[in-house]
Amino acid sequence: MTSIEIQALTKEYGTRRAVDDLTCSVLPGRVTGFLGPNGAGKSTTMRLVLGLDRPTSGTATVGGRAYATLNEPLRHVGALLDSQAAHGSRTGRDHLRVLAASNRIPDRRVDEVLQETGLSSVARRRVKTYSLGMRQRLGIAGALLGDPEVVMLDEPSNGLDPEGIIWIRGLLRRLAEEGRTVLVSSHLMNETASFADHLVVLGRGRLLADTPMREFIHGRVEPRVRVRTPDATALRTTLARHGHDAVQHEDGHWIVRHARVDDIGRLASEAGIPLLELASEEATLEQAYLDLTATETEFTAQPQEA
Numbered sequence: 001m002t003s004i005e006i007q008a009l010t011k012e013y014g015t016r017r018a019v020d021d022l023t024c025s026v027l028p029g030r031v032t033g034f035l036g037p038n039g040a041g042k043s044t045t046m047r048l049v050l051g052l053d054r055p056t057s058g059t060a061t062v063g064g065r066a067y068a069t070l071n072e073p074l075r076h077v078g079a080l081l082d083s084q085a086a087h088g089s090r091t092g093r094d095h096l097r098v099l100a101a102s103n104r105i106p107d108r109r110v111d112e113v114l115q116e117t118g119l120s121s122v123a124r125r126r127v128k129t130y131s132l133g134m135r136q137r138l139g140i141a142g143a144l145l146g147d148p149e150v151v152m153l154d155e156p157s158n159g160l161d162p163e164g165i166i167w168i169r170g171l172l173r174r175l176a177e178e179g180r181t182v183l184v185s186s187h188l189m190n191e192t193a194s195f196a197d198h199l200v201v202l203g204r205g206r207l208l209a210d211t212p213m214r215e216f217i218h219g220r221v222e223p224r225v226r227v228r229t230p231d232a233t234a235l236r237t238t239l240a241r242h243g244h245d246a247v248q249h250e251d252g253h254w255i256v257r258h259a260r261v262d263d264i265g266r267l268a269s270e271a272g273i274p275l276l277e278l279a280s281e282e283a284t285l286e287q288a289y290l291d292l293t294a295t296e297t298e299f300t301a302q303p304q305e306a
């Protein structure tokens with residue numbers, strides 16, 4: 001059985017850490033959801049697993065091997081990263097036939113995956129006439145073409161209508177029941193909850209939670225720091241300079257989200273800011289995720305002197 005192993009994976013683009021010291025395993029026989037808001041690092045992580053990008057440090061392997069060293073990789077790993085990448089002037093069927101031929105996959109698989117993705121009736125139409133949902137299904141057909149042990153789908157429900165969403169839920173379930181390793185990314189919490197058995201939650205490239213789905217709603221984490229200072233302006237400026245979001249509550253204390261107590265204490269001390277209170281604060285995982293998706297307006301609440 002083939003799992004994806006991600007070990008201390010980091011990817012920097014300039015000064016931006018798209019993936020920050022991520023360690024997790026994606027195991028066979030279940031659907032793992034990569035859940036995170038836009039920019040959390042989900043696509044980058046998938047690209048690193050597929051060898052489409054090189055990590056700054058750390059490793060990502062499939063069945064213990066780097067993707068680039070796999071023989072006939074499409075037979076091991078099927079992926080959908082960008083469903084709009086299909087070639088417009090070919091028919092859907094020809095698009096898949098070219099993919100099959102260049103990966104030594106038997107032609108009969110083309111008709112099988114067209115059937116499986118509900119595209120048989122439009123298989124002879126040019127891809128440029130496809131709706132977003134049809135393109136999405138074609139991308140998924142491409143991912144399934146090699147009958148792979150590992151299936152990775154980035155935002156698989158993009159463009160799908162409600163019927164399509166029900167279909168993909170059934171497909172993911174079946175793939176997992178067949179013992180495959182299934183990884184799907186999404187920024188939609190409810191949708192991921194309806195797809196996945198296991199969740200890897202990412203925020204700003206960091207691992208926020210690695211948890212069975214059923215524990216997500218009830219599990220507790222300590223992702224927030226509660227802090228109070230007589231010099232709120234200096235604190236807020238220092239935190240913002242280091243990329244921390246802080247929200248001020250009515251009684252004057254600040255909640256710094258996705259931060260560790262030690263880090264906030266060190267930053268305040270380096271900047272010479274006196275602290276009246278510094279403590280970690282519990283939240284449910286669900287609340288912590290909602291924090292991640294909080295709006296910019298909330299992040300930019302005006303500081304008031306405490």
Ligand SMILES: Nc1ncnc2c1ncn2[C@@H]1O[C@H](COP(=O)(O)OP(=O)(O)OP(=O)(O)O)[C@@H](O)[C@H]1O
Binds near residue numbers: 013018039041187
């Ligand atoms: N090639 C690149 N060059 C520079 N920055 C990049 C590149 N690819 C990704 N990033 C940045 O890395 C961060 C993570 O992006 P990524 O696409 O992995 O997030 P995501 O969780 O998949 O979000 P989305 O759902 O918006 O795609 C973002 O800030 C993004 O702007």
